Amino acid sequence: MGKIAFLFAGQGSQYPGMGKDLFEKINEVHDFFGVAEAIRPGTLSQMLAGTEAELKRTENTQPCLFLADIASALALASNGITPDAVAGFSLGEVVALAVSGVLSKENAFKLVCKRGALMQDAAEKEKGSMVAVLKMDKSELEEMCSEVGVFPVNYNCPGQIVVSGKDERIEKLKEKLSNKKVRFIQLSVGGPFHTPYMKEASEELKKEAEINMLYNINKSYIPLYSNMTAKPYPTDAEGIIQSFSEQISSSVNWEDTIKNMTKEGIDTFIECGPGKTLTGFVKRIVPQARIYNVCDIESLKAVVEELKNDA
Known part of the structure; x- marks a missing residue:
């Protein structure tokens, strides 16, 4: 087996109750969900027991889906499986910022809450x-x-x-x-995302990160692939902030991202979060790749068993 990449699901894959059994049975997940709930009260009720309509609102989708995505990564790590590289689809890129060490989990969650609120505002205007x-x-x-x-x-x-x-x-x-x-x-999304209509949201997020300095930015310790460039993130704080803020109003070059990861020796892709959208894309881009999805305890156990048998 070569290298492993974690891929983080984006908006549209959410559903009520996602991540519930990981929350209940994995200590690391339970603990971080408690931290997130303290930061944004009501998130867990939206995520675990909310309606589909409630979850479709971008300001709710993004914090909830962030937690569902990172829950899978935390569950894998608790079983000794960590990535050699990461990429996230749209909001999933914020999860990748946390898993690669660019942001702490807490600051990444704060960022995604702000991101979701700004994009919701933009979507209501346009x-x-x-x-x-x-x-x-x-x-x-x-x-x-x-x-x-x-x-x-x-x-x-x-x-x-x-x-x-x-x-x-x-x-x-x-x-x-x-x-x-x-x-x-x-698609089950609530706005014209990744277009110039999101420019104001992009600029506001950049302003918050640059001027208010609410987030402690670090260099990633594993390659973090950018939606915009399909290449690894910059290593300087200014470049990192520009990448995650401008991503909101820019295209997601997912096909090229997966191809570039493959060129660097990634042959195993694990989609973290609800649904199997990203693994479906990978199968069409790199048919020979090994692909998995972790979204609950059952899928976690299956992936852990198979990868540990191959080790």
């Missing part, structure tokens, strides 16, 4: 949505997006690009796609 477009030529889709006034933002894997924009323009895009008999999937 009503929008996102759709995943399947099996369409990249250049043709980018041209169609330009015509309609929407943005291709998440380059997920071969045959899947997510488009983001204002609701009325997304509807026009969907009409054009239907006319061409191109499949698309409406």
